[in-house]
Amino acid sequence: MWCFLLCCVLWFPGLLCTLPAATHQPLHEYSDGDVIIGGLFPIHLQPNRTLPSSRHVSCNEYQFQVFLAAQMMIFAIKRVNQRRALPNVTLGYDVYDTCGDASLAMRMALNMSIDQLDPQCGLLPGRKPSSAPDPRVKAVIGEGSSEVSIAVARILTLSSIAQISYAATSELLSKKDKFPTFLRTVNSDVLQTKAMAELVKTFNWWTVGIVGSDDEYGKYGSDGLEDQFNAMDNVCVDFKFILPAHLDLSGSKAQKQLTELMDTIGNSTAEAIILFTRESNVKLVLEAAIQMNLNRTWIASDTWSNSSDIKELPGIEAIGPFFGIAFKSHIVEGFADYVSSMVEEKSSNPLWEYHKLNHPPCQSAPQEKLNCSLTASQCMETRCLVHYIFWDLSLNIYLAVEVIVNALSSLMKCDGEKCQRNTSFTAYELLNEIKNVNLTVNDTHIVFDDNGDPMLGYDIVAWNSPSSGTIGEYLPGGKINLPPSLVATMANVTFTAFNCSRTCPVGQELKKNGMKCCKHCIVCSDGYVSSEIGTQNCTKCKEGMPLFGIAFTLCVSCVLANLLQIFVCFTFSQNMGGWFRKVNQPPAVVAILFGVQLVLCSIWLAYFPPSLQREPHKKAFKLKCDPTSKALFGAVLSYVALLAVVSFLFAFKGKKLPDLYKNASFVTIGMLLVLVVWIIFIPVYLFGDGVYTEAIKAAAVLVSSHSMLCCHLVPKCYIMVFRKELNDEKAITDYIRNHFEQKGINVLKS
Template sequence: MFLCVCVSILTVFHPCSGGTGLRHAYSAGDIIIGGLVPVHLSTNRSPTPGPLSCIQYDFRTFLHTQVLIYAIREINQRTPKVLPNITLGYDIYDTCGDVSIAILATLQLLQKQPNPLSCQLNEDIQSTLTEPKTKVVIGETHSEVSIAVARVVALSSVTQISYASTSGLLSEKLKFPTFLRTITSDKFQTKAIAELVKLFHWKTVAIIGSDDEYGKYGSDALTVIFNQELICIEFVDILPGDFSQNNSKTHTWLNTLVKKINESTAEAIIIFTKDANVGIIMEAAIKYNFNRTWIASDSWSTSAEVSKMPGIELAGQVFGFISKRNEVPGFDAYVKSRFNKTTNAFLDDFNARYKLCSEQAESEGKINCTNRQLGQEQCLPLSCLAGYIDQDKSYNAYVTIYNCSKTCKPGYELKGTSKKCCKDCVQHLSTFTGDKCKSCSNTSYSSPAKDKCLDKTEEFLHWSDPLIIILTFLESFGIIVTVVFAVLFMIYRNSPIVKAVGGYLCFLELISLLACFCLAFTFTGRPTRASCMAGLPLFGIAFSLCISCILANLLQILVGFSFDLKIGSWMKKLNQPAAVVTVVSGIQLALCVPWLYYYPPYPYMDIVGTSIVLHCHKGSEELFIAMLGYNAFLGLICFLFAFKGKQLPDLYKNASLITVSMLVFLIIWILFIPIYINLVGKYKRAVECTAILISSYSILGGHLAPKCYIMLFRKEMNDETAITEYIRKHYEKNAETSLYSLAIRVWSYNLNSCICKLHKDLDANLFLIILLDMSQAVESTNGMSLQIYLNDHINGTDQILWERV
C-alpha cells in the first residue's frame, strides 16, 4: 500500500501569498535574508494585458529554495550558536524567471515592515521580535533577472549575491556596486568554449543566443574570441525575448532557425541562452534528427528538462560547461527524511502537486522517476527528488563530421565555395605545388593525410610470438634430450650397441647435434651481427660434422661385412674413421671460414609496405648455397651407403634408421628452398629455424633414440651373444649353395691382408666370429681347418683377440 500525502492541488498562486499575489515563504528573524528563486521557469506572458500564471515547475530550483531554508535553520539551531543572540529569518520569492515579477518581489523585500498577510512559520514569534529588515538578497538564477534586481537593490545599498548569474555585464561595479556572486563570469566560460573548439580543431561554428543580457553578452564575447582565433562563424542567431512562449511567432522563428541549422556546415553549434529556449530548439533537433554537435553554456548544461527529453540522443552530442560545486553537508539526508517534518510555503505547494511515496512503497521498488504526470494512485519517490540535488553527469563525446575541406593533399589548394566558412580542394591550374613536400626516410612513410611522416613498424621474431614459443620449446627439449643421450652413451660406452654406432664417434655426433639445437636460438629476437654470423654458417659446420660421423660408421660396417672379392685395397683404406671425419667436415669448414671472414652475414632491414622486417642478410648467396649443397651431398652419400647396408646382418637396424633420417633431412631441405625464396616477412627466419630443428631431430630420433631404448628396456639385445646369434640366423636363411659359395670366396681370398686390417673393436670380433661359424664349411672343401690357418697368421699382438675368438 502506498502511504501518500494527499493534498488538494493548489492554484498557481499560493493562498498565503499576501496582497501582492506573489508566492513566497517567510520566517521571521532579527535579520531577514531575502531570496529570489525561479521555482517556475517561465510565465504565460502574452502581448495583450492580462493576469500572469507561472508555468514549467522545476524540481531543481524548488530544491534551491529548500537548501536556503535548510542552511538558515542549521545556523539558527547549531550549538554553540554561530550568531549568538541573533536569529536569522528568510523571505524567499518565486520569480517564475520573469523580470517584472522579480522586481515586484525585490520591492517587497526592501520594505521595512514585512507584509502582515505573509505566511509565517510561527505567528507568536513575529509579535515579540523587533522590526525586521532585509540585509541581503540571494539570487536570481538568470542574468537578465539579476541585472534588473541589481539596479533596484543598489538604491537601498542592499547586497545581492547570485549563485548562477554569469553575465560579464554584472562585473561592472559602477553600474552594479552591491552585486556579488559565487560563480565566475561568462568571460571565463567563453574562453573555455573557444579552447574546446581549438582542442578539436574545429574550423567553423554557429552561435545561437537570446535577446537578453545573458545571451547577447555571451554571443558578443564569443564572436570577438573566435575572430581573434581565426575560427569562422557561419551564423549568429539571436532569439527574441519571448521565444520561450512557444507561440506563432516562436514557430516562425524556429522554422527559420531549423533551416539554417539544416543547411549549415558548422562543426559545432553553441547555444548561449536559458534552458527554456533550449528545450524548444532541442525538440526540433529531435524531430528532424539533426545529429549535430552542440556546446551548452552553463545555463542549460545540467538542465534535467533537456537531458530527459525523449529521443534526445537523436539531436546529437552535447558538450556542456558547469561551474565547480560544493556539496551541502546533510542536505541529501534532510531531503530523504521528508524535510525533517518541516513546513514552508514552497514545500506545501510541492506536496500539493506531487504526492511523496512512503518508505514502504520505495522499498518495494514501485517508483517512477520519468513520468511527471502522476495518476491518482501514483506517487513521487524521494529518491527521485534527491537525484536532482546533483545533476552533474558524464556523456560520451564524439567528434563532429565536417563536410568541407580543411587541408588539401599535395597539388591541391583550398578555394572558397558558395557556403560561408566552407572550402573545397581544387587542383592547381599551374605547375606550382604550393608548400614544398619532403620525402620520408626509408624507415618512415607518409600518413594518409600526407601531412607528416610516420615511423614504420619493426617486425622480427619476438620471444612472445606463439610460433616462437613452440620453436623455443622444441629447441630446449632437443638440448635436454641430447644431454640425456650423451649421459647414457657414456654409461654404456663399452657395450656392443655403442660400438655398433661408431664408438667414440657417437660422442662427436651428439656434440654436433647439441650445437645445432643451441644455434637455433640465434634465429629468435632482434637480429645482431653476432647472431647472424653464428646462425647458418656454424650450423653448416656442426651438421657436416654430424653427418661425417655417420658416414664413417657406415664405412666401417660396409667394409667389415663385405666379402666381395672384387673390393680392392683402396676401399679398405677408407675404413679410417678419424680421417673420414676430419676430411669430410674439413671441406665444410673450408667453405664457411672464408664466408665468415670475407662475406659475413649481417643484420638487414627489408622494407615491406609500412613495415621494416629485420632479418639476416646472407652476405654471400653463393657460399650459402655451397654450404647447403655440400650438406645435401653428404646426406645423399649417407643415404646410399645406408640403403646398401640394409642387406647386411644388423641387429640394431642401424642402416635402416640412418636411411630414414637422411631421407627426412633431404626432403626438408628440398622443400626449404622454394618456401624460403617465396616467403616474405619476419617468418622467413622461422622457416630456417624449423628446417634446422627437423634435421637435428631426424638424426636424434631416427639414429640415436632407438639405441637408448635398447640400453634401457631391451638390455638382452645389448650383448655379444645376441649379436652372434643374430648373424648366424641371418646367414642360415640363405641357401646352402650360397653359404658354400661365400665360404669358398672367403677362404680363397688373401686372409692375411684381411686380418692385418682388423682392429680390437667389435667389428673385428664379429668378423672373426663369422669366419669361425663358417669354418666347418670351409674345412669340408679344403681339408684344412680355418682355426689352424688363423693360428698360423696371428702374431703376438693379436693373441688376446684370438683368445676371445
Template sequence: MQRADPGVCQRFTLWAYQWMQTMLFAIEEINQNPVLLPNLTLGYLAFDSCLAESTTVGAALAMVTGQEAVVVSGGASCRGGPQVPVIIGDARSSGSIAVARTLGIFDIPMVSYFASCACLSDRRKYPSFFRTVPSDAFQAKELARLLRLLGWSWIGVLYGDDDYGRYGVQLLLQELQGSDVCVAFSQVIPKTHDPRRIRHIVETIRLSTAKVVVLFAIAEDALPLLKEVVRQNISDRQWIGSEGWVTSPGASSPENLPALVGTLGFALRKAHIPGLRAFLLRIRPSGSTTHPILRDFWETLFECSLEEGTDLRPRCTGLEDIQATPNDYSDVTQLDVSYNVYKAVYAVAHAIQDMLACQPGQGPLENGSCPSVDNVIPKQLLHYLERVNFTTPLGDVVNFDVNGDPPASYDLINWQVNDRGTAELVTVGQYDSSNPPDQRLQLDLDKVVWGGGWTDKVPVSVCSAPCAPGTWKALQKGKPVCCFDCIACPDGEISNKTGAIECTRCPEQFWSNDRRTQCILKKEEFLSFSEPLGIILTVLSISGAVLTTIVLLTFILHRDTPLVRANNSELSFLLLLSLILCFLCAMCFMGRPLAWSCMLRHTLFGISFVVCISCILSKTVVVLVAFRATLPGRNIMRYFGPVQQRLGICLCTLVQVLVCILWLTLDPPLPSQNSATVRSATVVLECAARSLAGFAALLGYIGLLATVCFLLAFFARRLPDNFNEAKFITFSMLIFCAVWIAFVPAYVSSPGKYTVAVEIFAILASSYGLLLCIFVPKCYVILFQSQKNTKKNMMGNNNKGQ
C-alpha cells in the same frame, strides 16, 4: 515566502523549488552551528520571480522597503520593517541585471547563484553584485578552446533571447575571431517559444552542413528547441551545451536520448551536501494553512489537487511519498546550482561573522569603529562581502575577486546511456582557473561518447576538408574563411604542412618535387658525353678527325704525285691539320662547363677555323693568280710564293689570336646558369659569352674571311684545266656559309643544352663540308683513278686552251 504577482507565473519548476529549499537548509544549518554566528539567528524572505524581470524587481523592492514581515528559522515572525541587508539571487542573468541596476545605487549587496553573464562583472555598473557561479567569460573562452582542440571549424550557434544567451554568444564569437572556427549559422530562440519559429530554427540545423551545434541558453529556452529536434529525428549532430541547460533533467530525459546522446558541455561543479536530501523530503502540506508555493509544488509533483472540487485532478491526501516518485526536486545527484546557493548563504554568514569579529579601532567606519550587527547596514555588509574568504563545510574555498566573481571551475559533462536506458551525465574533464594556463582545461577523450553517429571517434565538422601538403587554401568568394578550395602549389613552390594558407618559394638552387611538399636540388643540365645526343656528336667529331687524318696520311703517302703537288701540298697539309682541330674542338663544348673549358672552347674554335679558312683563302688566291700570271706581260706569281702564303696565313690567324686575347683578358666567357631556367626544375649550365662584342668579333672575323674566300672562289670557278680546284672551294664555302647563316636562328631558338648541340652541329657540319668538298674528289682520283693522277692529265684542259 511570497509570490510577488500570482497572475504572472505560468508553471511551477521543481528544480527552482529545490534551490529555495537548499537556501533554507543552509540557513538552518548555520543557525544550529555553535561556532558560526553564535547567539545570532538568520531569517529570510523568499519571493517567486516567475522568470520575469518586472516580478523580480518588484520582489526585490518589497524586501528592502519593508512591505513584508520577516520569517526566521522555526517559523517565528519579527514585527517591524524587514531587516534585509542582502539578497540571494536572482537565478537568471536578466533578472540579476534588473535588480542590480535598481538596488546598486543604494549599495544593497546581492549574491547570485546562477547569473553567469559576463556583463555583471562590470563593477562600474554593478558595484554591489556578487556571485558564486563563474562568469560566462571563462565558459566562452574554454568553449572556443574546446572547438579548436577538437578540430571543429564549421559550427552552428543557437542562443536564448536574453542577457545570458546574447552576451554568452557574443563572448564566444569574440574568442573565435582570428581562429580557424567559422559559424555556419546563428539563430536566436524566441522567449515566446513560437512553434513556427522553433521549426524554422530546427530546419536550419537540418539543412546545414555543420555537424556541431553550440547551444547557449537557459533550460527554459533550450527544452522547446530540443523537443522539436527530437520530433524531427535530427540525430546526426554533435551538441555542445552551456551550463545553463546541459545538466537539466528535462533536457536529458529518456525520450531525448536518441537524438542528443553524446552531448558535451560545461557544467558547474557538483557536490554532495550531507543531510540535504532528508531535509527536502520532510516537507508536508498542512491543510488550509499551507503556503501557496508549497501547495503549487505538491500539486505539480503529484498531479493532484489539495482542495476538493477545484479542478478535474484527483484529490491529494498530503501523505504522498516524495521519494517514491522520481523527480527533479528530490534528485540530489547533480547538486551544482543548489551547491552555489549553499555557498552564497554561507558567504553572507561569514561576512556577518567578520563584522562580529571586528576589533574597535580597527573597523572600516570613521575613527576605526566597528559596525553593529543588531542593525546590519547593507553598505557595511558590502564592505565585508568584498573581503570574505572561507572554506565551506565541504572543503571548497570561497572568495570574490575585484569584480565580485569567484574562481572559475567546471566539469565537462558527456551524455551517455546507462544499462537502464536512461541518461548518465559522465564527467569526462575539468576546468579550473586556478591551475597553470596549460593545465586549466583537461579532457579525457577515451571516456567520451560522441554524438551524431560518431560514437567511437571525434566527429568531423568542416566546411572544406583541410588542404593536404602541396596545396594551399584559396578562399571561396562570398563565404567564410573556413570555406576554401585547395589549389596545388605552382612550380618551384611548396607547402609542407596541412592547411597551408600560402606556398613557400624554394631557394634559388632548389626546386619543388612532384608533390610540391619539399624543395630538392635542381637537376643540372648540360650536354654530357654519356647521353645519347652527346654520344652521337662525340662519334661524329672523332669520326671527322679520323677521316681527316686518313686523308692527311693519304696525301703524305702520295705527296710526290702530280695531283698533290698541283694542289699545293703544304697548304693542303696545314688545312687538314686545322680541320682535325676543328673536329676535335667540338668535343670541348661537351661536359660540365668549367672556367678553363669555357675559355678553351671558344678560343680553339675561333683560331682553328681561321687557320682553316686562311689556308683555303690562300689556295684560292694562288689558283686565281696562277691563271692570271700566265697572260703575256704578267709575272705576279713572285708575290705569292710559299713564304708569302705562310705569312698571309699567319697574319690572318694573328688577328683572331688578338681578338681572343682581348676577349679573355677583358671579359672572358665563364660558367653560369641560364637565367631563362631560374623558374624551372632544371638549371642549364652553360658558358656565358658575357662580352657580346668579343663573341661577335670572333664569329664576324671568321665570317668575313669565309665571305672573301667564297667570292674569290666563285670568280675562279670557271678557270680551265684539271688543276683548278676553285669550283670545289666554291661548293665548300657555300656549304660553310649556309651552315653558319642557319646557325644563328637555330642557336637563338634552341632551349637549354640544345643550344650547345646546335653550335657543335654547326662546327661539325661546316668541317665535314670543307673536308668532303675539297678533299674527297682528290682522294677518289688518288686511290681509285690513279691513271688520271698524271701531269699530262693535270694540264689537259690548258693544252686545249692553247
C-alpha cells in the same frame, strides 16, 4: 529617487499585494530573525495577469528543481542557526518566487528594501524619522537568470543591499559602475566563453554555429563566443542565430524563427552547434531538431548542461552527442535527508503542501533513475525527490549563505562564544565585508575579485557519447583536462560529415570555396607547392634548389676512391710500388675530384645562375629550371658522366680481383644503370620541351641515387648484419694470401 519609489508603492498598493492561496500562486516564505536574508527564485515561469496593473498574479510552469534549490537556502540558514555560527544572533529569511519575470522580481526587491513588512500588502511607511530608512533585509540571494538579476540589481543598489546570485552569469553584471552591489557564487560568462573556445580547440572542431537569445545572458554570451573564435586561426563561425528571450511557439513569428533556425543548421557546415540560451528555448530547439532528425554535435551552456528535462527528451539520443560546460558540483552533506524529511512531516510542512499543489513532474522520469513509482502522487510519498536536486545550483546557493555568514561574523566580531557587536549595522557595512570574504567551503575556495566575480572553474560533461557524465574540467587559469584517448580520437578526424576536408593530397591545399567556413582541396596557386600528403597549406617554391651535380659528384668520387684502393692493392707490382702508394690516398682523391666539380658549379652559379620558369600548360602550369648557360650546365653533366665512366671501368676491371666483399661486381651494376639512365636522359632534357621533362629529370636523379645506394651500401650492410665472420681483419688477410699463393706468389707473414 527613493522617496519617489516609496510614494508610488504607497499610492498603488495593489502593485505589491499578491493573490491569496491559489494553485499557481507565487511562493512567499518568511521566517523572522535578528538578521533577514532575502531570496529570489524562479520557481515558476511566465506570470499571467488579467490586466497589466492587476494585483492578481499567477504563474505557470512549476519548476520542481528550483523549488528544491530554494529549500537549500532555507536549509543552510537553519543549519547556521543550529550550529550557532553567530552566537546570540538568529538568521531569518524572506524567500520569493519571481516566476522568472523581471517586473515581478523588481516589486519583490523593492519590498525587501523597505524597513517594515506589512503582512497585508507588503509595505508600510517607515516609522523611523528618516527619508531613506535602512532596509529590513540586509542581503539578497538571487535571482537565477541574468535578465532578472540585472533588473533586481538596479533596485537593491538604491539601498546598498548586497546581491549574491547563484546562477546569473552575464558579463554585464561585472560592471561595477552600473551594478556596485552585485556579486555571485558562479563564474562570469567571460570565463565560460573561454572554456567553450578551449573545448572546441581541444576537440579539433573547425567550424561552429552559435545560437543565442535576445536577453542579457544569450546576447552577451553569443557575442563573447564569436569574439573568442574570431581570435583563433583554425575555428570559423559558420552562423550566429539569435532567438527571442522567451521563444513562444503559440505565435506565428516564433514558429517562423524556429523553422528558419532548423534550415540554417541543416544547411550549415558547422561541426558543433553551441546553444547559449535559457533551458526553455533549448528544449524547443532540440524538440524541433529531433523531429527533423538533425544529427550534429551539440555544446551546452551552463543553463542546461545538466538538465534532466533535456536529457530525457524522447529521441534525443538520435541527434548526436552532447558536450557541455557545467558549474562545479559537490554534494552538500545533510541536504538530501532534509528534503526527504519534508515527505515524512508533510502534514505539518506548508512548503510541502505548496509543492504538492503544484504537481511535480515525476511522472516523466525513468524508472531506473528514481527507483520508485512513476506516478506523481506516489512519487511525493517517497524519497525519490532527492534525485531531482541540482547539486551544482544547490552548492552555489549554499556558498552564498556561507559567504554572508562569514561576513556577518567578521562585521559583528564573533569569536564562537559571543559577538561583540549587535545587529545595528547598515546594509552598506555588510556589503563591504562580503566583498572582502576569503573562504573555503567543502573544498571550494571562494574569493571575489574587483568585479564581484569568483574564479571557480567548470566541469566538462557529456552524454549520448562514448564518454558520459563528468569527463573533465576547465581550470580558471585556462587549462582544460580531458581524457587523452578522447582528445586523440577527435584530433585524428580527417573528414567531417558535412563535406569539409581536413587534409589534402600532394599538390593541393585547403581553401574556402564558396561556402563561409567549409574548406575544400584545390590545386596550389602559381609559385606554391605542397609536397607531403596531409598538408593543409601550400608553401612558396624556394629558389636555387637546381645542386644535383655537386652532390652526385661527391657520391661518385667516394665510390671511385674505394675502387681505386681495391685495384691498387690487388695489382701490386714492386716496380710501381712508390707510385701506387701515392695514388692510394682516398681522402685526397675525393677532395681533388670533388674540387673540380665545385669550381665548375661555383662559376656557373656566380655568373650564370639558373632561374625558375613557370610555363602555362592547359589548366595547370609547369615549373622548369632554366640553366641559363647551357655550356656550363653541359660541363657539369659531362664531368659527372666522366667520373661515372671511369668508375665503371675500374669496377669492370676489378670484377676478377680477390675482393672478399664483391664491391667491384656490385658497383659495376650500379654504374652501368647510371650510365644508361643519363645516356637516355640528356638528349630528352636538352631537346625536349614537353610538360613531363622535369618529371623525367626527377626520375633520372632518383634512379641514379638509388642505384648507387643499393649497389654500394646494401652489400656492406648485408655483411655487417648477416655475415659477421667475414667482417674481420684475419678473414681478409687469409683471403688475400690464398689468392696470391694460388698464383705462385709467396706472401710474407707480418
